[in-house]
Amino acid sequence: MELSTQLKSLADKINQLKDKIETEESTKHAFVLPFINILGYDTFNPTEVVPEFTADIGLKKGEKVDYAIIQDGAPILIIECKNWKEKLSVHNSQLFRYFHVTKTRFALLTNGISYQFFTDLDEKNKMDPKPFLEFEITSLKDNVINEIAKFHKSSFDVNHIVSNASALKYIQEIRKQINDELSNPSNEFAKLFANKVYSGRLTEKVMEEFKDLVQKGFNQFISDKINDRLKAALTKESQQQEEQIETSTEESKINTSEEELEAYKIVVAILRRKLPTSRIVSRDTQSYFGILLDDNNRKPLCRLHLNGGKKYIGLFNTDKTEVRQSIQTIDDIYLFEKELLETVGGYEKE
Secondary structure, three states: OHHHHHHHHHHHHHHHHHOOOOOOOHHHHHHHHHHHHHOOOOOOOOOOOEEEEEEEEEOOOOOOOEEEEEOOOOOEEEEEEEOOOOOOOHHHHHHHHHHHHOOOOEEEEEEEEEEEEEEOOEEOOEOOOOOOOEHHHOOOOOOHHHHOOOOOOOOOOOOHHHHHHHHHHHHHHHHHHHHHHHHHOHHHHHHHHHHOOOOOOOOOOHHHHHHHHHHHHHHHHHHHHOOOOHHHHHHHHHHHHHHHHHHHHHHHHHOHHHHHHHHHHHHHHOOOOOOOHHHEEEEEEOOOEEEEEEEOOOEEEEEEEEEEOOOEEEEOOOOOOOEEEEOOOOHHHHHHHHHHHHHHHHHHHH
């Protein structure tokens, strides 16, 4: 089962169970351990997933982090868990202490629904105050799933994750800033646009007006973009439906005659000396009855033109150019046995 499907199943389970989960311990077992398992780590193997991992700090002994994922005898990810009802920001300092003494490059703070991944981009061996990856498992997007996949046991690479973490961290912060500015534009943000479109003096009153105008302008811009995408998607869908209708109409005009089916049987009888019958495939069209090798348009064996006033068999030379030969009845197809078998031989040499 692919990662996205497993995460979706866990999200559904969380939505069903969370109101019945009361304690931190229950949160771990119902929400966090399944997530670790989805990442490919054996939660029943104490050499791979260590519960209550010791993280002694100086003279303070017996400090433990909830889980540590171990690779080659060393922790690669430490995990601190909280009750799903608790907010995570309050607990950063605790994980910060654990991070320093365990020598890991990654730390995860989670309440089973919200996940915050940390590393040491700002200062080596010192956990950054802000996560480089943050999400809620109940509302995952494809780009986030791609980042989660990097922590899977089958693809875990410390250097690859760290090199990408910096970009993730800043993109995440930029997205937050954009959201804040669109919700409540700052003076600096409004002034950026006011300077470009307003030639008068930017008084306090003018700036208040522009903050409102900038917000409305951006909302309208985003709305237009969404509508354009929807129109494009609907137009594409409509075109696909029209193409399907046209194809269906064309197919409905095709009427395979008994004579064409009998002729096909003759061709099969000739070619089965070199080919299994399963590889000799017929495909009727409005203008001719085609016979193909392996149902491949690029490998025509012959074409039968039997519905007009005169009857023809279309044979193919080495250049795959059709050469029509007149026939009186379908029994005349036997006269072209040599040419048909040579066509097969040509494909066998490719």
